[in-house]
Amino acid sequence: MGMGRDGEGRDGRVPVVDVTVVGVDVGVRRSVVTFVGTWAKLLSDLAVIYARQNGVSLIPLGVYDAMTRAYVAEISYPGVDKYRGGELTSNIVNKALGAVVRAIHSVQRIHNALVGLAFEDLRLFNEHKRDLARAKVVWELIVNRFGKVMSRCPSVKTSWFWISYRGEVIMPIRDSIPIVLVEPEYTSSTCPRCGTYLGRVRGRVTCGYCGFEGDRDVIGAINVALRGFLILMKCVREGVIGVARELQGLAHRLFIRLFPY
Template identity: 30%
Template sequence: MVVGVKLVVQVRLTPDAVQVSAVDHTLHAANEAANWVSSVSFDRFGLKGSVRELRKLCYGELKARGFGAQAAQHVIKRVADAYATLRANIKAGNLGPEHSKRRRKAALKPIAFRPDAAHTYDDRCLSWNYDAQTVSIWTLRGRLKNVRFACSPGALKQLAEHRSGESDLLERDGKLFLLATIDVPEPEVLEPKGFIGVDRGINNLATTSDGDNYSGRRLGRYRRWQARKRAELQARQTRSAKQLLKKRARRETRHATHINHKVSKTVVAVAQRTERGIALEDLRGIRERVTVPRDQRARQSSWPFHQLGAFIAYKAKRAGVPFIAVDPAYTSQRCPRCGHTERANRRTRDHFHCRRCGLAGPADHVAGANIAKRGATAWVFVNMPDPVPA
C-alpha cells in the first residue's frame, strides 16, 4: 500500500443567481438541521451521543425535511464527530481544568453550528468535471449541474490527479468555497547527510543552524498596527465595527499563514537541495510551561510557532526530507562546542557566550546548532535496527 500525504485544495464556486440561491439555502438548512440534531443529542446523551444512536432518533425527521439519505447521514455524522472532538479536548485538558469557566461553558450546552459552517459532501452528492471546471452538486431544490468553480492551474492539476474522499462546502464573506481532500503519494525518505536545526521564536520566527534568520519584526509591526485598528473599532461598539473586526481578524490570520508558508517552503527547499534532514523543537505545552510579563501575553498567545512547525513537517514529508522533533530543554543555554550548559551562558536574549570555552554568537543560531545535533542523534536512535534474537 502506498502511503500518501493528505492535503486540502480550496476552490471557489462561481454559480449563477439561481444556483447560488439553491446552494445557500441548502448550506444554511444543513447547519440548522445540525443544530437540531445537536440539541437532541445533548438532551438525551449529554456529550456521549454516537452515530448509531442519533441515526435512530433523527434520520426520519431529516428525511422529512427534504434531506437525501447521504445528506442526512452526513449531518448526523458531523454532530457525532463534533461531540467526539469535544470529549477528546476535555480529556486532554485543552479546555482547562475541571472547574474552569471555559470547560464548563463548553460542556454545559449543546454544540452550535454557524449558518455558514462547512457541510460535508461525498462522491454521491458531488461530482467533478475537471476539463470544464464545473461540479454537479446535490441541493434541497434538486441536483444542480454545471456549477462553475475557479482555482489555479496547479490546484486543478492536483485535483484531477489526486483528489479522493469527501469535500466540504462552506461560505466565507458571502463567497462559496469547496475544500477538497487530495492524497499525494509520499516519496521515499532520503538518507540524510546531516541535519538542519530550526529554532523558532517570537522576535525571530525561525533561525537555522546554517545561520539563516527569518525575522518576525515586520510581522510584529503589522500585528501592532492591526491591534491599534482593532482598539479603534472596538471603541465604536457598532454593528458595522464588529463586522470589520471579524474581517480584519481573518486578514491578519491569512497574512501570518502566508509568512509561515514562505518560511517553511524555504527551509525545506534548502534541506532537500543539501540532502539533509530537518530537526525542530517539540514545543507542545509551551504556553502552560512558560510565563511572560502581562504586556507580552498577547504577543506570545498570537505567536504562530505551532503552525510554522506543522507547515515544515508536512512540506518535508511531501518532499521526502527526514523530519524529527527533539527535546527543547536548554538548547539556548548549552554550548554546541564543549557541551557546557549554564543559564549565564546566555547573558541577554540575543547573545550567547560560553563561560567555559568562550564560544560566542547569536543565541538563536546557537540554539539551532544544538537542535541540529540532537536531531542527528535522535535520527540514528529511531532508525537503529532491532536486535536479532539469539
C-alpha cells in the same frame, strides 16, 4: 539502504549514510535556521537563493564551529499578537520555510542524502511563559505546513558526552523529510560546543569554558540542529528510518494518485 532487520548492512556493519539536519529555533519575531552535517553549506546557500526567489530574506549570520560546522541564517517577521494577527507572519514564514524545503528536496534528489528538519517539541510547555506561548503560534504555522503524519518512530534517547537527549521522529505523508521533535529544555542556555550551562541567556553571550560566542536564538538553533542530528543518526543506525522512508514513499505515491497537487 541495504539494511537487515537489525538495521545493519548485509555484511553485518552499519552502513555509512550522508545525514544533514536543518534546525529551527522558532521565536516571537524571528526564527534562526541552522544547517549541520554533510551538505550543510550547500543547503544553506540554496535556501538563501530560493528565499530570495520567493521574495523574502533568509539572512546568513555566519559559520559557527560547534560539534560540526553550523551554517546559520535568520528569518525576521512582525510577530503574531492580538493586534497584528498572523496573516503577514504566516506569509513570510511559509515562503522562507518553502525555500528551505525546496533546498532539502534538491539535495535529496541530487545526492540521495538523508536530510531532516528539527524543531523544539512545543506541544507541551509551561503556559506561564508568554514568549513561548506566542512562539508556539508560529511553531504551529510551520509544523502544520507538512500536513498529515504517515509514520511515527518511537521516542529515541541518545547522548553526547555526558548529556542525554530525547526526541521523536515523524514522517509527513506529503514530504520525504523526516521531522525531528527534540526536548526544548536548555536549548538556549547550553553551549553547543562544550555543553557548559550558560545560565539565563539574554542577548549575546560568551562561554567561559570554551569561548563559544552567540546570541540566545543562535545558540538555541544550533542545539536544536545538533540534537536532531544525533537522534536522526541513531534512528539510521537502528534501521528505523530506512523502513519509515520506504513506507512513506509508497504512501506518498498513492496520495499523489488520489489527490494530485
